[in-house]
Amino acid sequence: MKQSLFALLTLFCFAAGAWGETVRVRHDHDPWGKCEGELIIDQEGIEYRSAKKMDHNRKWIWQDIQSVDRKSPSRLSVLTYEDQKLRLGQDKVFDFELLSSHRTFSDQTLELISGKLKKPVTDRVTDPIDAEYQVPAKHKHTLGGCEGTLYFGPEYSVYDSEDASDSRKWKKDRDVANVWSSQRYELEIRTYEENRRNFDKMRVFRFQLKEPLNQAYYEKLRRGLP
Ligand SMILES: [Zn+2]
Ligand SMILES: [Zn+2]
Numbered sequence: 001m002k003q004s005l006f007a008l009l010t011l012f013c014f015a016a017g018a019w020g021e022t023v024r025v026r027h028d029h030d031p032w033g034k035c036e037g038e039l040i041i042d043q044e045g046i047e048y049r050s051a052k053k054m055d056h057n058r059k060w061i062w063q064d065i066q067s068v069d070r071k072s073p074s075r076l077s078v079l080t081y082e083d084q085k086l087r088l089g090q091d092k093v094f095d096f097e098l099l100s101s102h103r104t105f106s107d108q109t110l111e112l113i114s115g116k117l118k119k120p121v122t123d124r125v126t127d128p129i130d131a132e133y134q135v136p137a138k139h140k141h142t143l144g145g146c147e148g149t150l151y152f153g154p155e156y157s158v159y160d161s162e163d164a165s166d167s168r169k170w171k172k173d174r175d176v177a178n179v180w181s182s183q184r185y186e187l188e189i190r191t192y193e194e195n196r197r198n199f200d201k202m203r204v205f206r207f208q209l210k211e212p213l214n215q216a217y218y219e220k221l222r223r224g225l226p
Pocket of ligand 2: 146147163
């Protein structure tokens with residue numbers, strides 16, 4: 001009952017154009033330690049209010065956020081433009097874990113965040129999609145790889161991996177630049193995902209396919225992309 005009331009209220013807020021949610025989170029420090037507080041996501045941006053560590057309080061307006069990464073249903077990572085002096089100016093990431101087991105960072109929240117950011121986001125939560133085509137695959141890493149299945153639907157493409165951190169859900173018109181196959185047992189998905197090692201390069205996912213790629217679907221996929 002409580003949850004459905006919350007869902008209704010959330011819907012009402014979204015419909016009214018004014019949305020916002022406040023959740024209790026743990027801020028995980030890098031490389032160790034943590035603090036707890038509130039995360040507020042609303043029209044203006046994202047704010048973190050720590051209960052004890054005042055120097056960890058932040059308020060980012062949308063343009064001060066580079067990207068957001070939904071690492072799991074309960075984990076959200078915010079990539080900022082803040083320099084880390086001890087790490088040769090690497091941009092600072094804030095990792096937040098939800099404290100309530102009833103709550104998740106929902107698809108709707110992620111969609112609103114990406115709309116406000118006006119940029120792609122990284123989504124590692126791969127709930128089932130309406131797949132028109134699927135193919136088992138190995139994602140190639142610099143050394144070795146991980147195994148899983150690729151699913152393609154009208155709006156989303158998904159790589160569901162045995163390694164949850166390598167799973168991805170891409171919204172085609174937002175996250176995918178193009179796809180390429182040099183031969184029928186290979187497929188590349190070139191994405192706009194933040195590439196922190198080479199920020200000026202696209203993040204390319206290379207897959208070795210365990211079955212031959214369906215030629216007709218591949219052509220449809222290429223035509224369907226911008
Ligand atoms: Zn903290
Ligand atoms: Zn992988």
